[in-house]
Amino acid sequence: APRYPRYTREEVGRHRTPQDRVWVTHGTDVFDVTDFVELHPGGADKILLAAGGALEPFWALYAVHSQPHVLELLREYKVGELSPEEAPPAAAATGDPFAGDPPRHPGLRVNSQKPFNAEPPAELLAERFLTPNELFFTRNHLPVPAVDPGSYRLRVEGPGGRALSLSLPELRSRFPKHEVTATLQCAGNRRAEMSQVRPVKGLPWDIGAISTARWGGARLRDVLLHAGFEEEREGEWHVCFEGLDADAGGAPYGASIPYGRAVSPAADVLLAYEMNGEELPRDHGFPVRVVVPGVVGARSVKWLRRVAVSPAESPSHWQQNDYKGFSPCVDWDTVDYKTAPAIQELPVQSAITHPRPGAAVPAGELTVKGYAWSGGGRPVVRVDVSLDGGRTWRVARLAGERPPPERAWAWVLWELQAPVAAGAELEIVCKAVDGSYNVQPDSVAPIWNLRGVLSNAWHRVRVSVRD
Numbered sequence: 001a002p003r004y005p006r007y008t009r010e011e012v013g014r015h016r017t018p019q020d021r022v023w024v025t026h027g028t029d030v031f032d033v034t035d036f037v038e039l040h041p042g043g044a045d046k047i048l049l050a051a052g053g054a055l056e057p058f059w060a061l062y063a064v065h066s067q068p069h070v071l072e073l074l075r076e077y078k079v080g081e082l083s084p085e086e087a088p089p090a091a092a093a094t095g096d097p098f099a100g101d102p103p104r105h106p107g108l109r110v111n112s113q114k115p116f117n118a119e120p121p122a123e124l125l126a127e128r129f130l131t132p133n134e135l136f137f138t139r140n141h142l143p144v145p146a147v148d149p150g151s152y153r154l155r156v157e158g159p160g161g162r163a164l165s166l167s168l169p170e171l172r173s174r175f176p177k178h179e180v181t182a183t184l185q186c187a188g189n190r191r192a193e194m195s196q197v198r199p200v201k202g203l204p205w206d207i208g209a210i211s212t213a214r215w216g217g218a219r220l221r222d223v224l225l226h227a228g229f230e231e232e233r234e235g236e237w238h239v240c241f242e243g244l245d246a247d248a249g250g251a252p253y254g255a256s257i258p259y260g261r262a263v264s265p266a267a268d269v270l271l272a273y274e275m276n277g278e279e280l281p282r283d284h285g286f287p288v289r290v291v292v293p294g295v296v297g298a299r300s301v302k303w304l305r306r307v308a309v310s311p312a313e314s315p316s317h318w319q320q321n322d323y324k325g326f327s328p329c330v331d332w333d334t335v336d337y338k339t340a341p342a343i344q345e346l347p348v349q350s351a352i353t354h355p356r357p358g359a360a361v362p363a364g365e366l367t368v369k370g371y372a373w374s375g376g377g378r379p380v381v382r383v384d385v386s387l388d389g390g391r392t393w394r395v396a397r398l399a400g401e402r403p404p405p406e407r408a409w410a411w412v413l414w415e416l417q418a419p420v421a422a423g424a425e426l427e428i429v430c431k432a433v434d435g436s437y438n439v440q441p442d443s444v445a446p447i448w449n450l451r452g453v454l455s456n457a458w459h460r461v462r463v464s465v466r467d
């Protein structure tokens with residue numbers, strides 16, 4: 001057998017672009033696939049996501065690769081082997097509160113490592129209606145708690161000082177399992193576009209702080225009724241949630257939703273223990289999280305430890321002093337959090353996932369793809385796409401089935417084909433319309449706010465058409 005040169009993972013990692021050559025590993029073999037990139041049936045953009053690292057985490061998402069002819073093809077590009085002393089990266093140092101965080105998929109675009117905040121790359125975001133768990137965006141404010149499922153108990157404060165303490169098997173067996181397909185979106189999705197108008201405070205999310213899963217769990221309604229609450233409660237009441245993750249001062253992550261939404265059978269609020277048919281991954285709230293469809297992600301509390309009904313909203317910082325919208329005239333000297341309501345239902349949203357900004361697309365038929373979604377269960381009824389900055393419009397084709405009225409919890413993926421001429425400079429724009437005829441604002445400046453939340457202006461992508 002031929003002897004191949006040995007490389008470290010670090011050396012492989014230096015080959016991420018066609019200019020530097022595109023290297024990947026599979027098992028302990030190293031391949032230079034630069035010449036295959038343009039030939040890849042799945043597209044050059046996708047293969048480049050794995051450049052400089054291991055193929056396995058990506059191939060695990062696309063089963064087409066588990067055929068013998070794919071490995072045979074790969075073998076032609078072998079240029080080396082990993083050094084035998086190459087071990088998986090050493091476990092994190094002691095004293096780091098994030099040392100116990102779970103491993104993550106290398107394809108995620110990381111906005112902050114500690115706490116972990118990451119989004120799927122736009123190239124993979126809307127490839128599938130259900131986002132694979134490994135790629136689902138992650139928004140953590142604190143280290144991921146290590147929960148022993150055997151000793152886990154969910155505390156539900158009932159009326160009159162009574163409380164329920166539910167183990168995981170009790171939550172699974174005492175309440176019917178209910179499944180809901182719902183999109184979660186962070187209030188900060190598309191914040192990066194807002195910072196281009198004026199700086200804002202927050203993580204620079206691109207268009208990927210949004211993902212969709214099929215969630216399975218007990219209905220919050222069933223658990224509350226079991227704890228002794230009635231369907232109707234006079235006056236103003238809120239259902240407050242606390243997570244097992246706590247800050248340095250011991251304050252847990254918390255949030256609340258109005259009582260009416262929590263007990264409404266039509267609102268589909270879940271205490272979820274399953275995500276896309278698997279147990280919840282640690283980053284997404286193992287073993288139990290709240291899923292509030294149609295509502296900002298911040299209320300879907302992960303690693304849920306306590307549920308309580310209160311006349312006031314959650315006292316948590318994240319309910320009281322964050323995740324609120326303000327006028328563009330409000331700055332950090334004048335902001336008064338008490339004057340604005342906490343964000344619950346989100347406004348209508350859409351974005352272009354393909355092509356990417358700055359791309360050079362071939363002349364001929366161009367396919368534009370993206371997602372659209374609205375809060376409160378309002379369906380997306382139309383997506384308009386322009387190739388000339390908004391002067392003329394076409395209507396995109398919406399994929400998927402029509403959702404039940406008022407329960408459109410999941411995004412729609414859309415597509416538009418249009419002829420484009422060589423040499424043209426295109427400004428592709430998309431905007432969605434929801435079932436209440438809510439539309440997206442045409443520009444960012446009038447909705448700019450100091451925290452960079454609720455960024456839902458028309459999405460604009462400039463590309464050039466190759467000669």
Ligand code: HEM
Pocket residue numbers: 024033036040041042043046047048049050055058059062064065067069070073074
């Ligand atoms: C399809 C090879 C990396 C995504 C394919 C096919 C081959 C191939 C031969 C066609 C399979 C068939 O239909 O029988 C490779 C090789 C890779 C690589 C040699 C690395 C050196 C990747 C990566 C991704 C990816 C990193 C995703 C991030 C896809 C997709 C298809 C595909 C989505 C399906 C295309 C379609 O059917 O429309 N790949 N691939 N591939 N690949 Fe890859």
Ligand code: MTE
Pocket residue numbers: 136137138139140141142184185186187242243244245253254283284285296297298299300301302303
């Ligand atoms: N729950 C806990 N306990 N801790 C958190 O940091 N982040 C919230 C929410 N629930 C958070 C939480 C925010 S802001 C969002 S957008 C969603 O979880 C993100 O859920 P995901 O990470 O599963 O995508």
